[in-house]
Amino acid sequence: MKSHLPEKIYLASPVWVQNFLVSIYGYLEHGRRYGGAHKKLLDELYENEFKTQEEIKKIAVSGQLK
16 A cells, blocks of 8 residues: 555645745656656657668668667
């Protein structure tokens, strides 16, 4: 069963502390959601965005395209 302690602390905190906690949570969530694999895929997309079809085929054949 999940602990309700974080919720109790949050509800007992003043509004400015609640705002701070929610901001930290949002920052961590953004990193989890848009970091790691997402960033790697986005970087690869930007790198290959303006390449010709022939260039992309060469990359795919050579195994460099993931």
